[in-house]
Amino acid sequence: MNVLHFINAFFSDGAHWHGYDGIPQRLLEHVRYTLLALALATAIGLPVGLVTGHTGRGGNALAFVANAARALPSFGLLVLVVLLIGFGLLPVMIPLVVLAVPPILVTTYEAVRSVDPSPVDAARGMGMRESRILLRVELPVALPLILSGLRSAAIQIVSTATIAAYVSLGGLGRYIVDGLYQRDYEKVVGGATLVAVLALLTLAVFWAAGRLAVSPGVRGR
Amino acid sequence: MIRIDSVTKRYPDGTVAVDRLSLDVPDRSITVLVGPSGCGKTTTLRMINRMVEPTEGTILLDGEDIRRRPVTDLRRSMGYVIQNAGLFPHRTIVDNIATVPRMLGWGRQRARKRAAELMERVGLDTSLAERYPYQLSGGQQQRVGVARALAADPPVLLMDEPFSAVDPVVRKGLQDELLRIQEELGKTIVFVTHDIDEAVKLGTMVAVLREGGRLAQYASPAELLSAPADGFVEDFLGADRGIRRLSFLSSAALELTTDAVVPADASAERIAASGARYLLVTDPDGRPLGWAEPGELIAGDIRTDRLLPHGRPFVPGADSLRVALDCAVLSPTGWAVAVDAGGRVTGVVSQQAIGEAIRAAHARGRTDQAGVAP
Ligand SMILES: Nc1ncnc2c1ncn2[C@@H]1O[C@H](COP(=O)(O)OP(=O)(O)OP(=O)(O)O)[C@@H](O)[C@H]1O
Ligand SMILES: [Mg+2]
Numbered sequence: 001m002n003v004l005h006f007i008n009a010f011f012s013d014g015a016h017w018h019g020y021d022g023i024p025q026r027l028l029e030h031v032r033y034t035l036l037a038l039a040l041a042t043a044i045g046l047p048v049g050l051v052t053g054h055t056g057r058g059g060n061a062l063a064f065v066a067n068a069a070r071a072l073p074s075f076g077l078l079v080l081v082v083l084l085i086g087f088g089l090l091p092v093m094i095p096l097v098v099l100a101v102p103p104i105l106v107t108t109y110e111a112v113r114s115v116d117p118s119p120v121d122a123a124r125g126m127g128m129r130e131s132r133i134l135l136r137v138e139l140p141v142a143l144p145l146i147l148s149g150l151r152s153a154a155i156q157i158v159s160t161a162t163i164a165a166y167v168s169l170g171g172l173g174r175y176i177v178d179g180l181y182q183r184d185y186e187k188v189v190g191g192a193t194l195v196a197v198l199a200l201l202t203l204a205v206f207w208a209a210g211r212l213a214v215s216p217g218v219r220g221r
Numbered sequence: 222m223i224r225i226d227s228v229t230k231r232y233p234d235g236t237v238a239v240d241r242l243s244l245d246v247p248d249r250s251i252t253v254l255v256g257p258s259g260c261g262k263t264t265t266l267r268m269i270n271r272m273v274e275p276t277e278g279t280i281l282l283d284g285e286d287i288r289r290r291p292v293t294d295l296r297r298s299m300g301y302v303i304q305n306a307g308l309f310p311h312r313t314i315v316d317n318i319a320t321v322p323r324m325l326g327w328g329r330q331r332a333r334k335r336a337a338e339l340m341e342r343v344g345l346d347t348s349l350a351e352r353y354p355y356q357l358s359g360g361q362q363q364r365v366g367v368a369r370a371l372a373a374d375p376p377v378l379l380m381d382e383p384f385s386a387v388d389p390v391v392r393k394g395l396q397d398e399l400l401r402i403q404e405e406l407g408k409t410i411v412f413v414t415h416d417i418d419e420a421v422k423l424g425t426m427v428a429v430l431r432e433g434g435r436l437a438q439y440a441s442p443a444e445l446l447s448a449p450a451d452g453f454v455e456d457f458l459g460a461d462r463g464i465r466r467l468s469f470l471s472s473a474a475l476e477l478t479t480d481a482v483v484p485a486d487a488s489a490e491r492i493a494a495s496g497a498r499y500l501l502v503t504d505p506d507g508r509p510l511g512w513a514e515p516g517e518l519i520a521g522d523i524r525t526d527r528l529l530p531h532g533r534p535f536v537p538g539a540d541s542l543r544v545a546l547d548c549a550v551l552s553p554t555g556w557a558v559a560v561d562a563g564g565r566v567t568g569v570v571s572q573q574a575i576g577e578a579i580r581a582a583h584a585r586g587r588t589d590q591a592g593v594a595p
Contacts, residue, residue: 005307122307125272125379126321126370127296140311215311 010190021174023194029170030198033161036089037096038154045153046106051122053112053142054134062109074099075159080213082167092164099160100153105215107149111142120129143214151206158199162191172198222248223269223377223409228278230264230416230434238264239434241278246426249407251399252425255414257457261434262413266379269411270299282377299322299377300370300408305386306362308354314335314340315350316367321373339368342405344398360391367399371406378410385414396422417458421446421465429454443469447586467543475537475575477559477568485510485523493516499554501549502528507565509534512554534558537567542582546575 010016017023066167076094080098081091115138123133139146162173178184210219223246230239239261246252254262267273269280269379271292280287287295308317318336323329340347343364354362363383370378396419403410414420420427421442429437429445431453438450446466451456454460481497485504492500492515502510502523511528532552535545537559548557549572556569 116310118303118305119309121272122303122369123320123368124303124307125267125270125296125301125303126324127293128320128324129293131280132324137309141309215353217309217313217355218311 004177006186006189010186010193016190026170026172026174026191027194027198029164030158030161030172030195031166033092033096033169034154034157034198037093037100037152037157037161040093040135041097041104041153041157041205042150044109045101045149046108048183049105049108049146049149050112050134052140053109054130054138056113059109061115062105067104068104069098072098075163075166078166082101087167089169091167092106092161092169096157096160096161100157103153104149104158107152108142108146111145114145115141130209140215141218144210144218148213149205151203154202154206155199158202159195162195222246222281222283223411224281224284225265225269226279226281228265228268228275228280230261230268230273231276231301237433239275242430242434242436244428244436244439245407246411250425251403251410251412251423253412253414253415253427254430255420255424255427255457256430256437257432258415260432261429262415262430263381264434265430266381266411266413269373269377270296270301270379297325297373297495298375299379301372302363302366302370302378302380302383304382306354306366306383308365308369311355313351313353314345314357317354318364318369318372320346323374335372336368339371340365342371342402343368352447355435358391360387360395363387363395364398366564367402367580371402371408375475376409378408381413382411382415383412384419385416399423406529418465421468429457464543464546467546467579468541469537470542470579472535472540472542472545472559472578473538474581475542475559475570475571475578477537479568481556481569482566483518485525486578487505487518487523499556501531501556501558501565501566501569508567509558509560512552513557529553531558534560534564534566536562542575542579545570546579549575 019025048062052062071097073174077095077098078091081094085091112134119137119141120133123137128137161171162176164175165173172191172194175187175194179187179191225242225244225246227243228239229237229241230238242261242265254265256262264273267286271287278529282295309320312320315333315336318339319332322332322335337347337350340350342521345361345364345368349357349361354365357365363386365382384395387395400423412423419507424442426439427442427445428439430495431437438445438454440448443466445454446458446462446469449458449462454523458465480495481499482501482503483491483495495515498514499512500515500518501512502518502525504510509531509569511531513523513528517527530553533548535548537545539562545557549555549570552558554573557575558569559567561567
């Protein structure tokens with residue numbers, strides 16, 4: 001009951017909807033961090049996963065790196081990076097990207113490896129170049145799995161991006177960090193609720209992306 | 222012509238898949254590679270489009286070493302059909318078929334139009350064009366695979382057990398379709414199978430390979446069946462090789478008799494005069510109605526519903542001795558009924574007469590072979 005009360009109080013307070021600490025502003029900041037981190041992680045994880053998956057080489061090394069990255073605690077990494085290079089956006093991005101690369105990389109690798117070899121063989125046999133085989137055959141067929149890797153990475157970023165507030169950046173983490181500090185639990189619960197809603201929205205976006213981008217021939221089964 | 226010139230393939234693990242194989246694949250004909258599992262058929266086929274590189278030896282296409290051309294060009298000039306078709310699951314049927322034309326830079330419209338043409342050519346309803354592969358049966362997928370390989374009109378077609386994953390009825394349909402397409406298009410086809418019946422049915426020439434990738438015999442199907450090179454080939458051909466060989470002998474030379482053929486309104490004298498044990502009764506058009514013993518027939522009032530069935534007739538010349546013999550074996554009287562293309566009886570022939578024709582044909586075959594033997 002308390003929680004619902006807090007939520008109600010938080011969202012019905014008109015002051016929470018305006019200004020630099022208002023919900024729209026914080027939401028926007030949070031989305032911005034998330035998109036930036038996801039873009040960086042995708043830029044690293046997707047090509048490496050595609051190429052290693054296509055050639056089948058480097059799978060072991062990849063699993064090792066991914067596991068090592070998973071073992072790093074994001075918050076600890078944040079503190080370490082801040083100690084090394086100071087405050088700013090970059091020290092926030094590093095732990096988020098480190099968090100998001102492994103699921104993207106490993107799922108992409110596995111997705112490409114698991115593509116039925118006979119269409120690939122047929123493509124090669126008809127004179128398709130390797131790059132085209134990867135982009136026009138393996139990628140579209142592996143896309144549902146690849147998207148699932150991106151989706152879990154995105155969800156993890158959304159929930160972890162709250163740490164940005166610890167290094168005096170914005171985002172929804174602000175409400176949680178400030179709320180805890182000020183013992184304003186209404187704010188804490190409100191911030192957490194917003195993070196949860198954003199995570200759900202992320203799921204919806206990926207569902208829509210899947211509908212648009214995945215061929216019915218692959219989805220249909 | 223494709224010339225495989227003492228080619229050896231040794232895989233990195235030491236397996237010798239093909240051992241000093243030499244083979245000339247004639248243009249515009251179907252050359253079948255057949256043999257037990259693991260004898261190197263796939264390896265041989267894949268060396269022709271350089272999916273596998275030979276360890277030793279060379280392969281020439283129209284006199285030119287295939288390694289002289291860029292590998293993608295070479296492959297685009299050869300259609301490639303594999304078991305289970307290997308269709309792209311994310312592309313519609315029409316886009317699957319249009320793949321190579323699109324790769325060659327054709328416009329989208331032109332490629333799709335060509336794909337629709339090919340669907341008809343391989344016996345696929347064009348209403349399937351916008352479906353995805355998973356919505357097709359195995360046999361239909363295989364037809365799409367053949368259409369896709371033919372799309373850019375390559376002179377060469379490589380087929381690796383294309384029909385082995387479908388049931389026998391569908392397989393027969395696909396084989397007939399391939400023969401029909403080949404009749405129209407005249408491609409140079411290399412066809413891999415482990416099914417000797419398929420090899421004999423489709424092949425202009427058949428190469429029998431044995432374990433270790435060595436050539437056991439390279440001959441036409443008729444020659445293979447009549448003169449297997451050794452015990453291995455003979456075993457591989459199976460126990461009914463003698464019967465199957467009859468498929469290659471014409472029934473044109475069979476001596477037919479019309480003494481035992483009577484019209485339904487035959488007179489008593491005509492019935493009595495035949496002297497045969499059984500008479501074949503025909504309708505006024507000369508079509509067969511059935512068999513009866515002369516004693517059962519009442520002149521002028523033959524009861525057609527009391528006749529023995531005449532079974533399937535054969536067409537002399539168009540059907541083989543195998544079909545004629547089959548008709549005689551299945552006939553309740555032991556006599557086969559011969560008809561013309563219009564279904565009118567031209568005569569009947571006994572099992573004995575067919576047997577003699579077979580012996581005569583074999584004797585001719587032996588002297589023919591003796592004539593060409595070195
Ligand atoms: N990539 C490879 N590495 C090592 N050995 C291989 C490889 N591919 C095939 N072989 C071996 O080479 C031999 C011939 O294989 P191939 O696939 O050509 O046979 P096949 O006649 O097509 O058999 P099947 O009828 O079973 O398809 C086999 O002993 C096989 O195990
Ligand atoms: Mg094989």
